[in-house]
Structures are given as structure tokens and as C-alpha cells.
Amino acid sequence: MNWPVALPLVTMLASSVAALALLPYRRTQEGIALAGMVALTGAAGWLLLETWDGDILVLQAGNWPAPFGITLVADLFAAIMVMLAAIVGLAATMYSVGTIDAARERYGYYPLLNILVLGVCGAFLTGDLFNLYVWFEVLLVASFVIMALGGRRPQAEGALKYVALNLVSSILFLSGVGLLYAATGTLNMADLSLRVAEAESDGYMTAIAMLFLTSFGIKAAMFPLFFWLPASYHTAPAPVAALFAGLLTKVGVYALIRVFTLIFTADVGYTHTIILWLSVATMVTGVLGAVSHNDVKRILSFHIISQIGYMTMGLALFTPLALAGSIFYIAHHIIVKTNLFFVAGLIRRLGGSYELAHIGGLAKSKPLLAVLFFIPAFSLGGIPPLSGFFAKFVLIRAAAEEGEYVALGFALGVGLLTLLSMTKIFVEAFLKPAPEGHTTPPGRASGWNYVPIAGMAALTLVLGFVAEPFFSAADEAARQLMEPEQYITAVLGGPE
Amino acid sequence: MELLLAVTVGVLYAAGLYLLLRRSLVKVIVGLALLTNGANLLIFTAAGLVRGRPPLMEAGETVPAAPFADPVPQALILTAIVIGFGLQAFAMALAYRVYRESGSEDVDALRTTEDPSISLPKVGAGQ
Numbered sequence: 001m002n003w004p005v006a007l008p009l010v011t012m013l014a015s016s017v018a019a020l021a022l023l024p025y026r027r028t029q030e031g032i033a034l035a036g037m038v039a040l041t042g043a044a045g046w047l048l049l050e051t052w053d054g055d056i057l058v059l060q061a062g063n064w065p066a067p068f069g070i071t072l073v074a075d076l077f078a079a080i081m082v083m084l085a086a087i088v089g090l091a092a093t094m095y096s097v098g099t100i101d102a103a104r105e106r107y108g109y110y111p112l113l114n115i116l117v118l119g120v121c122g123a124f125l126t127g128d129l130f131n132l133y134v135w136f137e138v139l140l141v142a143s144f145v146i147m148a149l150g151g152r153r154p155q156a157e158g159a160l161k162y163v164a165l166n167l168v169s170s171i172l173f174l175s176g177v178g179l180l181y182a183a184t185g186t187l188n189m190a191d192l193s194l195r196v197a198e199a200e201s202d203g204y205m206t207a208i209a210m211l212f213l214t215s216f217g218i219k220a221a222m223f224p225l226f227f228w229l230p231a232s233y234h235t236a237p238a239p240v241a242a243l244f245a246g247l248l249t250k251v252g253v254y255a256l257i258r259v260f261t262l263i264f265t266a267d268v269g270y271t272h273t274i275i276l277w278l279s280v281a282t283m284v285t286g287v288l289g290a291v292s293h294n295d296v297k298r299i300l301s302f303h304i305i306s307q308i309g310y311m312t313m314g315l316a317l318f319t320p321l322a323l324a325g326s327i328f329y330i331a332h333h334i335i336v337k338t339n340l341f342f343v344a345g346l347i348r349r350l351g352g353s354y355e356l357a358h359i360g361g362l363a364k365s366k367p368l369l370a371v372l373f374f375i376p377a378f379s380l381g382g383i384p385p386l387s388g389f390f391a392k393f394v395l396i397r398a399a400a401e402e403g404e405y406v407a408l409g410f411a412l413g414v415g416l417l418t419l420l421s422m423t424k425i426f427v428e429a430f431l432k433p434a435p436e437g438h439t440t441p442p443g444r445a446s447g448w449n450y451v452p453i454a455g456m457a458a459l460t461l462v463l464g465f466v467a468e469p470f471f472s473a474a475d476e477a478a479r480q481l482m483e484p485e486q487y488i489t490a491v492l493g494g495p496e
Numbered sequence: 497m498e499l500l501l502a503v504t505v506g507v508l509y510a511a512g513l514y515l516l517l518r519r520s521l522v523k524v525i526v527g528l529a530l531l532t533n534g535a536n537l538l539i540f541t542a543a544g545l546v547r548g549r550p551p552l553m554e555a556g557e558t559v560p561a562a563p564f565a566d567p568v569p570q571a572l573i574l575t576a577i578v579i580g581f582g583l584q585a586f587a588m589a590l591a592y593r594v595y596r597e598s599g600s601e602d603v604d605a606l607r608t609t610e611d612p613s614i615s616l617p618k619v620g621a622g623q
Contacts, residue, residue: 130572137579141586148590153597157606160594163587164524168516170583171531174576178539181569 067188220252238345246338283309508534
């Protein structure tokens, strides 16, 4: 038995149940949620350590051999993602303590947070397509409730748009699962990889692949299916927006990468070309939306979309280097984007508004906040030697090697516009003098609020300055994805 | 029988998608419900229908005699029905909440999330 694979799920389940049972006791709940996240980080660290050298850990639930039972699989990519989920979950919980209002806490904010991270980890670790659907629903239901919890009109409307489009996405996913089972008679992903490769009618498989692309495309907020994201994320409180922005769309990207490297690789010329041009369109529309807005949270929401384009571009190029770039980009993006939303929350609290026209002069009054914004913002913009530079550099090099110069040009241009809109926030919120008649709001930030922000900023610096070991891990994870034989043998047990 | 169910699935998808495109919030929710049930029937039908042949094994056998009804799709649907039920209940509650907050069930009227001139109201210290 490979217990490290199940441990992240067990810890999250335990802490969410405990927090739910102790719902009336606010302080205890906070403690349990924090302890759960710390334990999850430990469990994820163990899992990462076990998979770091390129081993793939497999746990057959109930000892039913694959492909009959449900399989949990941790290859290096999954382990990296679980680690990132744990880091973001821990940071968001820390930020929530003391900033989330009592009403939200009373209605189960912390247990929901844990269930959400449970669903995310489950989606990363499962090796079964229907089980992936179930984990998706676990995380979606938790995110629906967190999104709707305690809000007034804009938040309720944002939640409704989020819920409706994600339900459509789930239905498409389910339809794809049903059709795929009908064609192959299995739902185990490793087994599917073999059976789909043997299947004769490529057109049918490609049609199913497109169903999955649409479904995961909605979840990942790819062009032209991203409209729910800028309509909903900015309505939620800062720690919620940060957690969603960091993690949830990346679960969609993870599912895309998993499915389109393991299962649907028969007609790469067709499917991955579509993904490539969708990626370019995603980058461009996202960044244009960001440039046209003047509200910190809206700008950041649109940047999520444009960054998703880079991640899926790595998948579309479908070379080991490009996939390694994608994985590194995901890691960089999750850390940076979560942190930017944390900082946005503090900008609102200390400056009084998310609207750039209504704030200013924060560099003088809050120099520490300015530094802590500068690091993730300019990492997102791709300034060397911060983490975003290496992530973009690898992807662009991979595009050049494949001769995709149009996509490369767009990626570079979008990078410039990203930098432009980050500079806009920095200049408007921090450097320009406070507008006329601006009064400093009564909001204060305790030192505790700075802890997760500083921690995430430090991680950004580490990813940038000591990129080598992280990049070689991404490289190894990409190798495992490009050569699925190891994954298949690990799950199904091959001739050894 | 397959043909009948296939047509039913098609009608459910078409009606569901049509309702999703309506402006009335209630119709959108009904559309989601129809789509969910269409997807469940799709799994059931696509995996093949076998009548009156439960997957039971004779003593001493390890595989039931073909043809037998595949139990896996039915287990999948059972899970999907439960999940779909929960999600629809939640969607209905949320739609009611939106109606109470905005006084409208016209989807086109739900634009406060898009309008840059409306800044988000304060909702306690949580922002």
C-alpha cells in the first residue's frame, strides 16, 4: 500500500469533518482549519519527496486491481500540483483568519475551504475518469457555496453565473465520460490510454476529445468560454478570490493536460492545433480585457485568463520542453496570482477602494505593501530574474523550436501588455499622490495579514533565483507525461 | 429501444440548451435539469441495452454468460443522479436568493457584476 497517495485526502477530510462538527466555536474552527492545512502541506511534501526521483505511486482503493477498482495515482506532475494546492490552501486560510467576517464563519466558511481543497487534491490524484468527475463536483459544490456565502446582490449574481456555466461544463464532461465508456468499456485512465490508441474510428474519439476540451475549457476559462470568470471572481472577498484565482482554473488546465497527454494523443495534428489557436486567442482577449479595466480585482481576473493561454500553449506544442514550461508556468502562476489577490485585498483595506481612480500614495504610507506588490506583479510581467521570466522564456523557446512563430509573437506581445497593466496598478495605487478629498479609511492590517503575502513573495523569489531544481522537476514531470508507458505500467502492473 | 432512447436524449439536450438561452432564470434552471437527465440517459443508452439478463454468474464460473446487462453505467448514473439532484437544489436556492436581492428574474437585468461604475458595496470586514 502506498499511503502517501491517500494521505492528503485523508487529512483534508478529517479536518473538514472536525471543523464542521465544531461549527459554533469560531476560534476552534480557525485552529482546526489551520492545523489541517499545515498537515496537508506536510503530507504533500512527503508525497513530493517520494515521487521526486521519477517514481509513480499507485494506490488501488479497496485493493481492487486496476482497471476494476478506483485508482489513485501520484506521478510527479500530480504531486507538484498537490503541493501547490496545499501551499495556496494554507496561505488562504492564514489570510482568512482575522479578515473573514463572523457571518461567513458561522455558516461554515472554514469547513468549506477544507472541502474545496479536498476536491482539488482528489482531482489531481485520481486515476479514473469518472472519479475525476466526482472530485470536480466536490470542489465545485464547495466553491459554489463559498462564492455565494454572505454576499449581497453583486456576489449573488456573480455566483449564479459561475454556477450555471460550471454546471453546463460538468454535463458536457459527463456526456464525454459516458460516450468514452460506451466506446472502450473502461474508465481507468491508464487503461483508456491503451484502448483509445487501439480504437479504429478516429473521428468518434476526436469528437469525444472535443467534448472534453469544451468542458475543461470552461473550467479553465479558455477562449471563448471564459465569460463566467471576470463576472464572478471579483465579487468575492479577497481570500476567496485569491484561492479561486490561484487554484480552480488550474484544475481545469491540469485535467486538459492529463487527458490530452494520456488519452487523446491519436490525432495530435488536429486536436493540439485547435488548442494552440485557442491558447493564443485566450492570451490576447484576456490581456486586452485587463488593459481596459481600472479596478484592481477586475484587472487581475482578466490576467488569469490571459495566463491560462500560456499554460495551454505548452500543452498544444506537445514537446517535453513545452510541457515542462507549462508545468513551471502553472507553479509560478498559482503562487503569484494568489499573492496578487491577497495584496489587492490589503490595497482595498488600506486604500479604501479597488478602483484605481480612488486610491493613491500607498508607496509613501505603506512601503512594505509596495514591495510585496512589486515582487509578484513584476514576476507576472516576466521581469528577470523573477519566476515569470523563466516560465515565459521556456515556453517561448519551445515555440521557437517548433517553428510556431505566430504564436510566439503573440506570446511576447501579451507579455508586454501584462507588464503594462501591472505597471498601471503600481503607478496608480502606489506612486501617484492620493486623489483630492481622499481620506484614509479606518481599515488596518495586522502583521498577521502580511505573513502569507511575505511567504508567497519569498516563494516567488526562490522560484526565480533558484529555478534550476524546480525546473528539472518540471522537466521530469513532463517526461512522464510525454512517455505514458511508465504511468500505464505503474497503474495496470505490466510485465516486470 | 435504443433508437427511442437516443431520440429522447436528443430532445432532452435540445430542449435543455434552448431553455438555457432564455432570459428567464427559472427556465435556465429547468434547462440545466433537463440537460442533467439527458446526460444520465446518454450514459445508460450509449453503453448498450440488454433486457432481462442480470450480470449473475453460474456457480463455478468467473464471467457471466454473454449477453448480460453491464452494471457499471447504472452505477455511474446512480452517482450522477445524486450529484445532479444536489446541484439543482443548490442552483434553485441561489436563483431564489438572486431574485430576492435584485427583484428580477430576467437574466439580462443581472448586470451589476459587469458595470464598472457600480463599486461593490461593503459587506462587513470581509473585503
